[in-house]
Amino acid sequence: MNLSSEEFAVPRFHCEVKSEQKGARARAQDERPGTYVDGVRWRQSRARGRNRDEPQRPLRMQAAQQAERTTFGELVATSAAARASFERMACAAACNATVLLEGETGTGKSRAALAIHRASARATAPFLVVDCGALPANLLESELFGHEKGAFTGAIQRRMGAFEEADGGTIFLDEIGELPAELQPKLLRVLENREIRRLGTNTYQPVNVRVIAATHRDLRAEVQAGRFRSDLYFRLAVVGIPLPSLRERTEDIPLIVERILAGLGATPEQLTQLTAPDFLARLQRAAWPGNVRELRNHLERCLVFQSALPPSAQDAAASPVAPRAVDASLTYAESRRRALETFEHDYVEALLKLHGGKVSQAAAAADMDRVYLYRLLRRHGLKS
Ligand SMILES: Nc1ncnc2c1ncn2[C@@H]1O[C@H](COP(=O)(O)OP(=O)(O)OP(=O)(O)O)[C@@H](O)[C@H]1O
Secondary structure, eight states, rough: OEESSSSSSOOOEEEEEETTEEEEEEOOOSSSEEEEEEEEOOOEEEEEHHHHHHHHHHHHHHHHHHHHHHHEETTTTSSSSHHHHHHHHHHHTTTTEEEEEETTTTTSSHHHHHHHTTTTTTTTSEEEEEEETSOOOHHHHHHHHHEEEETTTHHHHHHHHHHTTTTTTTEEEGGGGGGGGGGGHHHHHHHHHHOOOOOOOOOOOOOOOEEEEEEEEEEHHHHTTSOOHHHHHHHHHTTTEOOOOOHHHHHHHHHHHHHHHTTTTOOOOOOHHHHHHHHHHHHHHHHOOOOOHHHHHHHHHHHTTTSSSSSSHHHHTTTTTTGGGOOOOHHHHHHHHHHHHHHHHHHHHHHHHHHHTTTHHHHHHOOOOHHHHHHHHHHSSSOO
């Protein structure tokens, strides 16, 4: 097919090809400038397999594989959507390609990245995490690529960057959608040429690192809006893995609840109480904007308060059992950790509410670092 566009500038996503049950469908992505085939505007085309069985065979194989994989690393699921993601993770582990994990906050992106690394040939080499949203551009550049002594004020000694430290292993670039614009071409270069340049030097050195990136943003929309470089997006999304939100797969909730409670060391009585059909049905009806992380935090609160709390933070805070929050059968350290988690959650939730959702204002009023407040909000599933 000979496609030509009306103008020289084309949309960043020109055409989408999707496999369907009986073949594939290609569809134009943007009305402007439009796509023309022999002078006729083209919107979509379908391609079918040569015989009926041809497209069915891989689909059947895929279905059989999906039926088998209900876990990947510490992630568990039974829904078709999550199992399809697990299959992709397994494929990603078997190769060296760059991976882009896309999903809302708390859907398990960090755990998926670690599990891919652990299942890969690089498992015994380092796994390094860099949060691209946590640092200003100059510090992030040094964090990623390192710096020479005197490269900038305060660079009192030479420092290795994460890419060098992760040599032979994997680097996990969390919140890649927050990568400052000035660093985007630098990361692109690393992905294309597999070489880095420390701040303060003019020479490039080779690196052998597998990149897994994650974002809670719709990165394609960021590209369309001109905030994220399309060439970098395509370099990152060689293997794109979507992680579905919890509300898109409420059938996974019982299994996930069991897994989380076991991990939290729930007693058999607590397990019975918190996996009772009524309680699970309530959990399945809740919204969980913070996804599995929020569900996990809620279950932790249930264990602390020794009660099947209704799945709403406000209800939980108003629970009459709150004053009996101490469980002396736990170690002091564990009990303290859980109480602190609950306090942190409730504090930052109330703080943000008080300041109408304005993070900078809330951080200033609470005398907290804004980046730290963001981190807390994300950890507790209160902000994506
Ligand atoms: N399918 C799952 N099965 C069991 N636990 C899960 C699953 N998905 C997520 N979790 C748990 O939810 C919590 C949050 O996961 P994780 O930190 O990987 O999320 P995330 O998507 O990286 O979040 P963020 O975008 O905010 O960084 C972890 O405790 C993780 O173990």
